[in-house]
Structures are given as structure tokens and as C-alpha cells.
Amino acid sequence: MPAGHARYARYARYAGSVTDPTPASSSDATADADGGARWAADLRLALALADAADAISTERYRSADLHVSLKPDRTHVTDADQAVERAIRAGVESERPDDSFYGEEYGDDTAGDDAASDEGTGRVPRRQWIVDPIDGTANFLRGVPVWATLISLVVDGVPVLGVVSAPALGRRWWASAGGGAFASEHGTAPLSVSGVRDLADASLSYNGLEYWREAGRLEQLLTLTDQVWRTRAYGEFWSYVLVAEGALDVAGELGLEPYDMAALIPIVEEAGGRFTSADGEPGPWHGSALATNGLLHDDVLGVVARSLDTAPEVIPSA
Numbered sequence: 471m472p473a474g475h476a477r478y479a480r481y482a483r484y485a486g487s488v489t490d491p492t493p494a495s496s497s498d499a500t501a502d503a504d505g506g507a508r509w510a511a512d513l514r515l516a517l518a519l520a521d522a523a524d525a526i527s528t529e530r531y532r533s534a535d536l537h538v539s540l541k542p543d544r545t546h547v548t549d550a551d552q553a554v555e556r557a558i559r560a561g562v563e564s565e566r567p568d569d570s571f572y573g574e575e576y577g578d579d580t581a582g583d584d585a586a587s588d589e590g591t592g593r594v595p596r597r598q599w600i601v602d603p604i605d606g607t608a609n610f611l612r613g614v615p616v617w618a619t620l621i622s623l624v625v626d627g628v629p630v631l632g633v634v635s636a637p638a639l640g641r642r643w644w645a646s647a648g649g650g651a652f653a654s655e656h657g658t659a660p661l662s663v664s665g666v667r668d669l670a671d672a673s674l675s676y677n678g679l680e681y682w683r684e685a686g687r688l689e690q691l692l693t694l695t696d697q698v699w700r701t702r703a704y705g706e707f708w709s710y711v712l713v714a715e716g717a718l719d720v721a722g723e724l725g726l727e728p729y730d731m732a733a734l735i736p737i738v739e740e741a742g743g744r745f746t747s748a749d750g751e752p753g754p755w756h757g758s759a760l761a762t763n764g765l766l767h768d769d770v771l772g773v774v775a776r777s778l779d780t781a782p783e784v785i786p787s788a
Contacts, residue, residue, distance in 0.1 A: 506649020520635040523619040554603035570598040602729040606706040622732035632733030651740035661741040663763035664716040672719040673700040675709035681724040710734040714741035728754040
């Protein structure tokens, strides 16, 4: 955790326990030789929770009486966001009562509770479910179908499974450490990143110029866009699952929270890609994301990476 970057200081206890961007950075997150069976029961639960979330969100999507308000950070929240998070939290409390929970709308149930972290040391809770009930709230409330529920289980600071469910698109993506990454639409198919090796042939999604400008990193982004074949800003979760599918080669974004990223990391990595912060740090704890097919990761970091010590605060998107 870069010293002095106050916005992400509260995640220092999480980031300090992660030393490598791969699932093997934690002994408990090491992929099993039997193809991820260690996480099979948790993945089944996550998929069932996604089913429950989809039932709530689709009923409220494009509803005439959708209630929308502004949070203190000036991002939108709807009654659907809140209802989905409550339902997922209730499911976790019922099925995994010893696990902790962190959601966008109602926060971290271990915040300030040393008893819930590693014997009072301030480290990350051993098992924590991290949820974004509706990633892409602004799209949801405007009737744009690019939104999804993101569900992740994080063990010792490392995301070991992730589910991304986008019912308005009729799509779902999921992965577990050692178990591969998959997507469903008209059936289930494994995911694999692209084989593009040169930036000149790469397709990039950067998810909004304003965040790069506010962080003082617009010049780095523009340098990168000059080196790649094609640029777009697909937004939200969509950029990262497209990397996992091999349709995109690079996706990067600033101004993020752990619930924006945790579910995406296993999906990208199990598809053969790499996922770090924009400065190469592991885990979802550093406020930014860089996902690539792996082959291009170091080249992209060579263009955009820098210390975040003096970076201005970036307000996250909805």
C-alpha cells in the first residue's frame, strides 16, 4: 500500500497479506490438482446467490417506481442495489455463518472489529464474501443493459472464486482457483484469453478518460492508446470479462473499490490472463485495475505504472 494515499489506507490490512498476483500467493488459495474441488461448495453457493440476485434485479430493472438516491460520495444507489445486497448477505449468513461479508451498500461487517481479523493483528478476515450488488448502477437506472451482480469469496486476502451475473444480457461468468473460468449464454463454455503478443495488435478498454485525468495519469493512458490497435471504453465489469473471453486484450481503470474487482480477478486469471493494479500490485486493494491476456501485461505496466503516493483522489463511478 503506497504510503500517503489516504483513500486506500483502510485496505492496508488486506493488502499487506498479499504478496503475489496469482492465487498461489496464499497457501489456502493454492489451486488444487483436482481442478478446484476445494472451492466447489462455495462456488455452488455463489451461483445460487447470483440466481437470487438476478430474480430481484430483473424485477426492478426499468421499473417505473424504481427509487434512486445519491450516496455521500455522489454516486447513485437504487432500491434494487440495496435489496440485492441484503438478499446475498442473508444467504451468506445462513449458509456460511462464520464467514465475514463486505458489500458496496452496507459495508464491511468486520470494520473496526479486531476480533474478526487475524487474532487482533488487523489482517484480513480469513474468509470474506465481497459483493457489488449491481455493478453499473448508472446503466441500470437509465435502462442500459450492461450491469451485473459481482460475488467473490476472498481467503487470506486472495480472491479464490468469482461470479459475474448479467441477467439483462443473458450472460454469466464464473471461476474458482484451479477450476478454470467459464461463461454461459446458450450453454456453458470455458474461457481463454487472447494470444495477442504485440501492443500494436491489441484492443484496449480504458473505462473513462476523466478518472485518468483526475489521477494525473492521462498522459500515460494517451501514450498507451497511441501504441495499441484499437481503443474503446466499454465500462464496468464488461471490459474485464471481455479480456477473459479473448475479445479484448487489455482493460484498465482507476478510482475503484475492492467490490468492483474481487469477483473479476479469478475469472481473468483462470482464463489465462493477469490482473493487478495499474502499478502491478496484487489483489483488489489498491484502487485501480489492469487486466490483460498476460502476454502484454509487462509492456502495459511499462507505459502506465507509477507510484500512487502523490496521485489525487479519484471518486469511484457508480
